[in-house]
Amino acid sequence: MPRRAPIRSLALALLALLLGAEPAAAQMDPMEEQRCVWRCLANSRGASDPAYDACVRAQCTGRPPRSGAAPAAGGSAKDAPRQVPAPPARRDAWRSVTDLAYPAVAQCAPLPDRTSLCLVVSCPERGALALELFGLAPSHAGNPMRVTTTGAMFDLTLPPSASAAEGYRWPMPLGLAPALRIGNAATLEVIGRSFSLSLAGSDAAIGGVEARCR
Numbered sequence: 001m002p003r004r005a006p007i008r009s010l011a012l013a014l015l016a017l018l019l020g021a022e023p024a025a026a027q028m029d030p031m032e033e034q035r036c037v038w039r040c041l042a043n044s045r046g047a048s049d050p051a052y053d054a055c056v057r058a059q060c061t062g063r064p065p066r067s068g069a070a071p072a073a074g075g076s077a078k079d080a081p082r083q084v085p086a087p088p089a090r091r092d093a094w095r096s097v098t099d100l101a102y103p104a105v106a107q108c109a110p111l112p113d114r115t116s117l118c119l120v121v122s123c124p125e126r127g128a129l130a131l132e133l134f135g136l137a138p139s140h141a142g143n144p145m146r147v148t149t150t151g152a153m154f155d156l157t158l159p160p161s162a163s164a165a166e167g168y169r170w171p172m173p174l175g176l177a178p179a180l181r182i183g184n185a186a187t188l189e190v191i192g193r194s195f196s197l198s199l200a201g202s203d204a205a206i207g208g209v210e211a212r213c214r
Contacts (some may be wrong), residue, residue, distance in 0.1 A: 009012050035165055036060035039116045056114060089118045093201030103212040105205040109195040111135060119188060119197055121177060125211035129177060134167035145190040147176065181206050195211035
């Protein structure tokens with residue numbers, strides 16, 4: 001990342017304090033963070049290993065998105081430079097996934113081992129909107145999953161997955177994308193557990209992916 005002039009850095013710091021937000025560099029893309037935590041877990045003896053905790057603290061907290069990541073939905077790297085991103089309206093708002101090679105937005109829920117379960121709306125190919133799930137081991141393939149939104153319920157089956165980092169993917173079920181754009185929260189039921197996902201910011205985020213997928 002290019003170095004900023006001292007006056008510019010001071011101005012940005014003051015702006016962050018006035019807005020009551022963390023500095024931009026302290027924010028980390030949820031999918032990038034989830035994959036980082038998975039790498040730490042794979043390179044340790046488990047979630048109780050002090051080496052795992054040290055790895056998460058050193059590598060997965062407060063790290064900005066990679067410089068070669070894809071631009072946010074609805075814009076380009078030139079239109080929205082990473083150095084001065086606008087502060088999110090809410091911490092639980094849906095966010096752009098910047099470490100995938102295609103437009104995608106996600107909402108994540110924490111797991112006990114400090115990894116995250118992330119529901120993703122994406123466009124791997126133009127004209128083919130998709131639903132993805134990251135954070136579960138591939139051994140869960142074949143298990144049922146249910147997404148419940150305001151007035152709607154969608155039942156799916158976890159398809160084969162090569163790895164937790166690659167995740168599970170479905171063609172977007174009919175009616176699910178519009179359902180995720182309204183209401184306050186959705187419920188994700190999978191592997192015998194229930195997760196509440198905020199829908200804050202989902203309308204604009206998912207709408208941006210849909211617009212880039214046409």
